[in-house]
Amino acid sequence: MKTLPSVIIAYLLFFNCSSDFDIQTEGMPPPLADVLTLELSFGDEKTIDKDEFLFAQPMGITVNDSGDIFVVDENSVKVYDNNGKEKMIIGRPGQGPGEFLNAGNPIITQSGYLTVTDIGIFGFSVFGPDYKFIYQLNSRTNPRYRRLAQDNEWSSIGVNRAYTLSENYSIVFVAGFEPKREAVEYRSSLLVYDKGDTLIEIARYRVKSHVGGMTTLNQGSLLGGMLTGNRVVYSHSLYDRVITGNNAQYILNIVSLDDFKTTKIHHRFTPEIISDEAISLWQSRVRTGKNSPEAKLLKDIIKEAKYQEPIMYLFTDRQFIFVFSPRRNETKDYLVDIFDADEGMYINSAIFPFQPRVIKNGYVYKVRAGGGEFPVVEKYKIDPAVYVK
Secondary structure: OOOOOOOOOHHHHHHHOOEEEOOOOOOOOOOEOOOEEEEEEEOOOOOOOOHHHOOOOOOEEEEOOOOOEEEEEOOEEEEEOOOOOEEEEEOEEOOOOOEEOOEEEEEEOOOOOEEEEEHHHOEEEEEOOOOOEEEEEEOOOOHHHHHHHHHOOOOEEEEEEEEEOOOOOEEEEEEEEOOOEOOEEEEEEEEEEEOOOOEEEEEEEEEEEEEOOEEOOOOOOEEEEEEOOOEEEEEEOOOOEEEEOOEEEEEEEEEEOOOOOEEEEEEEOOOOEOOHHHHHHHHOOOOOOOOOHHHHHHHHHHHHHOEOOOOOEEEEEOOEEEEEEEEEOOOOOEEEEEEEOOOOEEEEEEEEOOOOOEEEOOEEEEEEOOOOOOOEEEEEEEOHHHHOO
């Protein structure tokens, strides 16, 4: 980690106050199966009375502590109660305050602030607990983010997602792109604490991003989310792992935003070497041809990573962390490891038949093509046994 040029450096305290928990051992019980029960399906003409609340192409979902469901659809945020009944619509298409050019991922925090990323402005819009528009942040025009890009000599900057904790404080996942050098483009992934007048950098990772006009396989992603207790968890699926002989572990980093103390949870996984067949397949997709210098460079980059990423998705729900493995069985089910951040330990593994859009208060939510013209959102109850070690 390193400080941004414009930040106070008191946060470096957490470098010297970390501790490790729970390195897993052999003999763990098999993962729990059949842990999800469908409780609600809504969003099509059979379940919605008002046409403006029908789903066209849902882009993201978030849920507040009361169970209200917020769905980004048609460049607005459609809000439903915990039974899927229409409540209100936040925002609309456009370029003005509270409007969206290309709305994407919505996130609502425990404090009630709603943040919606917008690819069209390379940033996000923030709405207060009363759902009134507060401000819009464009990472390419905002002075703090422009300086971040300039100081790092990035050619462009963007925001992947953001968690607004109060009107002035946010946790932001930032992507920075360096100018392309020959066939390689480097990308930096940063986790930043935005305090309104300054940025505090919590984590930074740099990977080779593009070869021959395509995203490079197995270069990892910065994953994370908010936890109760004013904490954030993050893990980079390429760098936050240790593989020595038969001992392979991935690492979850948990940081308190009050004192920047960090703790780490280590968990064993089975490393899987990237096959030559997989490398050959990706080489065949390089625009300049399978035998081009770019394709050879792609092979070298993938060989350097050597192993498949141990983490594909990471979700948080209160103090719980859900880690999805990229390895799936013959029916395409996911293996999910569940951790309790309060205890700093692994508690269970379970089989999920799909990747959720959000996990909240013991429920998972997904989007499914409906039987009619419109898609639907489905809400599943998680078996309480998942949360018990």
